[in-house]
Amino acid sequence: MASLGRASAIIGAGTLVSRLTGLLRSVVLVAVIGSYGSRAADAFTTANMLPTNIYELVAAGVITGIIVPQIVKAAAHTDGGSRFVSKLLTLGTVLLVAATALTMALAPLLIWLYVPGYTPEQSALALSLAYWCLPQLLFYGLYALLGEVLNARKVFGPYSWAPTVNNLVSIAGFGVFLAVFGGPFTAVSDWNGAMVTVLGGTATLGIALQAIVLVFFWRRTGLHVRPDFRWRGMGLRHIGTLAGWTFLTVVIGQIAGLVQSRVVSDASGSAGITVIVYAWLIFMLPHSIVAMSISTTYFTRLSELVVAGEVDQVGPNLDESIRALSVFAFGFMAALGAASVPISRIFTNSPDGAEAMAWVLGAYLIALVPFGVLVIVRRAFFAFQDTRTPFFFTIVQCLLAAGGALLAALAVSAGWLPLAFLAAGVALTQSLSTFVQLPVALRLLRRHTGTLRLGATWRALARFAVASVPAFAAGWLTFLLLGGAEGWTASDRLLGAVGATIIGAAALVVYVAMLAVLRAPELTIAARTARRLFGR
Numbered sequence: 001m002a003s004l005g006r007a008s009a010i011i012g013a014g015t016l017v018s019r020l021t022g023l024l025r026s027v028v029l030v031a032v033i034g035s036y037g038s039r040a041a042d043a044f045t046t047a048n049m050l051p052t053n054i055y056e057l058v059a060a061g062v063i064t065g066i067i068v069p070q071i072v073k074a075a076a077h078t079d080g081g082s083r084f085v086s087k088l089l090t091l092g093t094v095l096l097v098a099a100t101a102l103t104m105a106l107a108p109l110l111i112w113l114y115v116p117g118y119t120p121e122q123s124a125l126a127l128s129l130a131y132w133c134l135p136q137l138l139f140y141g142l143y144a145l146l147g148e149v150l151n152a153r154k155v156f157g158p159y160s161w162a163p164t165v166n167n168l169v170s171i172a173g174f175g176v177f178l179a180v181f182g183g184p185f186t187a188v189s190d191w192n193g194a195m196v197t198v199l200g201g202t203a204t205l206g207i208a209l210q211a212i213v214l215v216f217f218w219r220r221t222g223l224h225v226r227p228d229f230r231w232r233g234m235g236l237r238h239i240g241t242l243a244g245w246t247f248l249t250v251v252i253g254q255i256a257g258l259v260q261s262r263v264v265s266d267a268s269g270s271a272g273i274t275v276i277v278y279a280w281l282i283f284m285l286p287h288s289i290v291a292m293s294i295s296t297t298y299f300t301r302l303s304e305l306v307v308a309g310e311v312d313q314v315g316p317n318l319d320e321s322i323r324a325l326s327v328f329a330f331g332f333m334a335a336l337g338a339a340s341v342p343i344s345r346i347f348t349n350s351p352d353g354a355e356a357m358a359w360v361l362g363a364y365l366i367a368l369v370p371f372g373v374l375v376i377v378r379r380a381f382f383a384f385q386d387t388r389t390p391f392f393f394t395i396v397q398c399l400l401a402a403g404g405a406l407l408a409a410l411a412v413s414a415g416w417l418p419l420a421f422l423a424a425g426v427a428l429t430q431s432l433s434t435f436v437q438l439p440v441a442l443r444l445l446r447r448h449t450g451t452l453r454l455g456a457t458w459r460a461l462a463r464f465a466v467a468s469v470p471a472f473a474a475g476w477l478t479f480l481l482l483g484g485a486e487g488w489t490a491s492d493r494l495l496g497a498v499g500a501t502i503i504g505a506a507a508l509v510v511y512v513a514m515l516a517v518l519r520a521p522e523l524t525i526a527a528r529t530a531r532r533l534f535g536r
Contacts, residue, residue: 015160016289021167026281026347027493028174031183032199036353038186039122041274046115046261047129048203049277051136054103054110055144057247057254085149086228096141104134114258115273117265121188125196132200136207143211150214150221158217165213166206173202184349245387249394256398260405260426266412271356271423278347279360279427286332287372290325302383314449318380319457325372327522330464331471331511333368335504336361338475342489342503345496354490359424367431369461370438377441384448393444397437404429460522467514475507 033041103110107130111123118126147159177183177198185191218225264273305313336343344357381390408425411417417425442454482489482499489499515523 018161018163018167019285019288021164021171022281023285023346025167025170025174026278028171028178030347030349030493032174032177032185034184034186034349035274035278036348036350036356037270038184038274038349039119039188039268040125040186040191042115042265042268042272043118043122043126043188044129044199045274045277046111046118046126047133047200048136049273050107050110050114050130051103051134051140051207053254053257054099054134055137055140057250082223082225083228085223086225087230089145089149089225090227090229092141092145096138099141100135100138103137104131107131107134114261115265115268116262117268119188122268125188125191128193128196129200132196133203136204139204139207139211143207143214146211146214146218149223150217153221153223155217155220158214162210162213166210169206169209170202173198173205177202245391249387249391252391252395252398256402256405259402260430263405263409264423264426266409267419267422270420271353271360275348275353275357275360276423276427279344279357279364279423282336282343282347282361283364283368286329286336287368287375290328290332290372302380306383306385314380314383315453318376319454321376322373322454322457323460323522324525325376326369326461326464327515327520327526329369329372330461330468331508333365334468334471334511335475335507337365338472338479338507339500339503340365341479341485342496342499345490346493346500351485351490354496355485356420356423359421360427363424363427363431365431366428367434370434374434374438374441377438377445380445381441381448386448389444389447390441393437393440396440397433400433400436401430404433460520463515463518463520464522467511467518467520470514471507471511474510475503478503478506 030041033044035041108127111118111127111130115123115126143162147162150159177195180198181195185195260276261273264276302314302317305317340358340361341354344361345351345354348354348357378390381387405426408417408422408429411425412419412422479489479499482502487499488495489503490496512523
């Protein structure tokens with residue numbers, strides 16, 4: 001377990017640095033193109049999210065959910081798995097190149113599908129940017145393939161640190177844009193071909209280098225790979241069966257996301273798709289630092305336990321990982337919720353934009369804990385090589401999320417909900433759907449593990465919830481004492497960052513103090529994890 005802790009610390013530290021540099025990247029991007037009320041920003045956001053969405057559709061679930069158990073099994077072969085990995089990388093590269101070419105050919109259709117509410121000029125700008133951004137699909141896939149092989153071979157660090165390269169390249173490229181053209185350019189009519197080339201080219205170059213940097217760490221895997229097109233005999237039928245259900249799971253998730261995107265496109269010019277993306281970025285910061293670092297290392301351990309037939313150890317593994325995640329998640333939820341306006345000000349050009357984004361962020365933060373727990377539970381199914389069951393409990397969440405987005409749109413049409421709150425309504429229904437999905441998933445997991453004794457887990461989560469209430473109250477009181485939404489913490493981006501730090505620190509201090517009062521044993525584990533994280 002000590003090795004798992006060290007691995008989690010390495011991943012968490014890498015993710016922390018990459019997310020912090022990612023936040024800085026976003027701040028520079030806002031200086032280039034704006035955010036709240038910027039139609040040009042919405043056009044770029046749409047173009048830049050297309051390769052991510054398509055990647056999720058064609059590869060992400062397969063790579064992250066299926067490949068690791070297969071590589072762990074292949075490690076028992078006489079060659080250590082080199083032949084299997086060679087075939088895997090060759091097949092994956094061929095499929096990614098084909099998918100990228102097809103997606104670029106369908107770019108006009110994709111823009112129309114995702115954002116029907118855009119003006120013709122805004123759609124044209126989004127399409128021009130999409131042609132520069134869509135090659136990211138290939139590099140996202142290569143990054144995931146190489147990274148999951150590294151993770152399966154217990155080389156955890158590079159995969160979490162590589163996105164920092166992307167962020168630094170993007171910061172430099174966006175800085176060049178500002179030096180040459182100035183900014184922010186929020187109107188569609190402000191843009192020309194040279195500006196599109198610099199912005200879109202920078203975004204794709206960063207993703208390409210993020211993938212390429214992993215090659216320099218390949219020697220640590222001990223695998224010797226070469227192009228191998230002899231795919232017969234590598235278990236494609238078995239992988240295909242697993243991937244089929246994973247693909248369907250991703251499809252329904254993408255359909256729900258498509259519905260949400262189409263709904264929010266009507267709000268472009270106020271709190272549109274860019275506001276949702278930045279609110280989600282803030283939401284994902286603590287999730288990425290804590291949940292992904294914990295779930296990645298524990299997933300490899302889970303896969304090993306299942307392969308060894310030690311199913312009785314799955315429950316304790318889940319208990320430990322959920323507690324380790326949740327003790328941080330509740331604290332971050334309180335801190336970010338209290339500091340939602342100042343932290344949103346970092347990514348907007350006005351106090352009004354900060355307030356609008358804060359509503360969206362708050363709606364997402366409600367589900368921070370169950371969202372992280374679901375990541376761990378879903379990976380437990382993947383460790384059992386069960387991709388069929390996650391499809392069914394994901395249907396529940398997607399139907400509720402998509403239906404909620406449509407209800408929010410109807411509420412706006414009927415005049416019950418202001419257009420400026422449409423994005424917040426979509427985010428809220430997304431969060432509520434997660435609360436329904438989690439108990440369904442846990443119930444279905446018992447088919448593999450028998451009785452899951454998680455009573456101690458829920459008692460621990462109750463302690464964290466109790467501690468988070470006064471923590472949020474302390475943070476919110478600090479925010480009000482600093483002037484609230486009309487004060488200095490929302491007047492400027494830099495002051496917003498300072499204010500968010502003060503407010504968040506106040507909330508976290510009270511949270512830790514409450515855990516100590518409640519004598520939560522997880523506080524010691526959290527302190528040890530934090531020391532490892534920041535030590536790295």
